[in-house]
Amino acid sequence: MAQRNQLKYIILGLLSEKKLTGYDITKAFDSDIGEFWSANHSQIYPLLKRLEDDALITHELELVGEKLEKKLYSITSAGKTVLREWLSEPTPEISATKDEFILKLYFIHSADDPLLLPMLTEQHQLHQAKLTHLKNQMSRKFPDETSQNNLGHFLILQHAIQRETRYTAWLQDIIDKVSR
Amino acid sequence: MAQRNQLKYIILGLLSEKKLTGYDITKAFDSDIGEFWSANHSQIYPLLKRLEDDALITHELELVGEKLEKKLYSITSAGKTVLREWLSEPTPEISATKDEFILKLYFIHSADDPLLLPMLTEQHQLHQAKLTHLKNQMSRKFPDETSQNNLGHFLILQHAIQRETRYTAWLQDIIDKVSR
DNA sequence: GCCTTCATGTAAGAAGTTACATGATTTC
DNA sequence: GAAATCATGTAACTTCTTACATGAAGGC
Numbered sequence: 001m002a003q004r005n006q007l008k009y010i011i012l013g014l015l016s017e018k019k020l021t022g023y024d025i026t027k028a029f030d031s032d033i034g035e036f037w038s039a040n041h042s043q044i045y046p047l048l049k050r051l052e053d054d055a056l057i058t059h060e061l062e063l064v065g066e067k068l069e070k071k072l073y074s075i076t077s078a079g080k081t082v083l084r085e086w087l088s089e090p091t092p093e094i095s096a097t098k099d100e101f102i103l104k105l106y107f108i109h110s111a112d113d114p115l116l117l118p119m120l121t122e123q124h125q126l127h128q129a130k131l132t133h134l135k136n137q138m139s140r141k142f143p144d145e146t147s148q149n150n151l152g153h154f155l156i157l158q159h160a161i162q163r164e165t166r167y168t169a170w171l172q173d174i175i176d177k178v179s180r
Numbered sequence: 181m182a183q184r185n186q187l188k189y190i191i192l193g194l195l196s197e198k199k200l201t202g203y204d205i206t207k208a209f210d211s212d213i214g215e216f217w218s219a220n221h222s223q224i225y226p227l228l229k230r231l232e233d234d235a236l237i238t239h240e241l242e243l244v245g246e247k248l249e250k251k252l253y254s255i256t257s258a259g260k261t262v263l264r265e266w267l268s269e270p271t272p273e274i275s276a277t278k279d280e281f282i283l284k285l286y287f288i289h290s291a292d293d294p295l296l297l298p299m300l301t302e303q304h305q306l307h308q309a310k311l312t313h314l315k316n317q318m319s320r321k322f323p324d325e326t327s328q329n330n331l332g333h334f335l336i337l338q339h340a341i342q343r344e345t346r347y348t349a350w351l352q353d354i355i356d357k358v359s360r
Numbered sequence: 361g362c363c364t365t366c367a368t369g370t371a372a373g374a375a376g377t378t379a380c381a382t383g384a385t386t387t388c
Numbered sequence: 389g390a391a392a393t394c395a396t397g398t399a400a401c402t403t404c405t406t407a408c409a410t411g412a413a414g415g416c
Contacts, residue, residue, distance in 0.1 A: 013287040107193040108332040
């Protein structure tokens with residue numbers, strides 16, 4: 001997606017909660033945000049510089065140990081405005097969910113294709129593992145049933161769990177039919 | 181996703197079924213494949229040239245009317261091998277589903293945020309429309325219950341319908357809770 | 361005749377991936 | 389002292405989007 005620079009808004013969104021280093025932001029894609037977006041540090045560091053040039057964020061230096069200087073970034077009021085504007089805009093596009101397995105499946109024309117069953121079981125295992133991971137995340141982050149502090153985070157986790165539950169059930173259903 | 185050139189395999193996959201022009205391939209992304217991948221003609225035409233350089237496809241010219249020459253592409257046996265290899269490879273990555281609405285939702289922390297309800301209703305409408313479209317596609321392409329000719333296509337349509345059904349139900353559920 | 365669709369390309373630039381590169385701090 | 393993690397960057401390259409550009413054929 002070489003377009004609206006959504007990564008920019010993710011960074012602004014994260015910084016609107018607390019001050020973070022580039023490294024912290026990079027790590028966020030391994031956990032929370034990783035469920036629905038990805039980014040590498042080589043993309044993040046240059047963008048942080050650009051956002052600072054545009055005065056949407058600033059940084060202060062924090063000394064760690066004796067020599068290492070961390071750059072602690074924080075959002076400016078201009079940055080908050082830009083973030084809020086983005087949130088306020090309509091989101092009229094449903095982007096195609098680029099799923100390589102689904103792509104491959106499209107080109108399997110017959111239930112007799114020997115590739116089909118291995119593909120299905122591989123994916124079932126993957127999505128089952130993901131589902132387990134998501135459920136762990138849920139019980140770690142929202143142990144009591146009231147999703148008090150962060151509604152959005154709760155909802156996207158709930159959504160991801162439902163999606164993976166549905167995905168694994170669908171795969172299982174095909175596996176049952178194919179192997180019968 | 182600047183990586184494994186999956187578009188290449190989509191083109192090979194489409195051409196393994198029948199001869200197509202670049203224009204036909206472009207159009208395929210408006211219907212069938214559009215459910216789970218996107219591409220513009222400006223990406224397709226240069227890639228067709230590259231694939232022909234690599235001898236994975238060839239073309240013949242077909243005269244339309246008096247002057248217009250269409251390039252009808254077809255897959256070579258080398259191309260078929262490459263396609264089959266791709267299908268045989270494991271697909272061990274679940275790519276993050278980049279959904280801008282989910283992204284925005286992540287940064288809505290409270291049920292009291294005035295942006296929440298409009299966002300939800302907008303998305304509900306969008307996904308409801310998509311669901312209707314998908315169901316129409318299904319009944320147009322697979323009118324009888326046996327999915328005889330093209331299993332893969334049937335399954336991905338089924339998957340998309342389930343996904344959108346789940347998505348709209350999830351949104352409706354939140355709307356009910358928020359507006360109560 | 362006019363408008364829509366068919367048909368094929370190129371150019372510029374943004375976004376994203378993979379690899380290269382370096383060094384400090386913490387933990388065991 | 390070694391290994392893992394913290395921390396920040398750049399370079400090269402591919403992919404993808406948006407816009408520019410042109411012209412033929414078909415339907416009304």
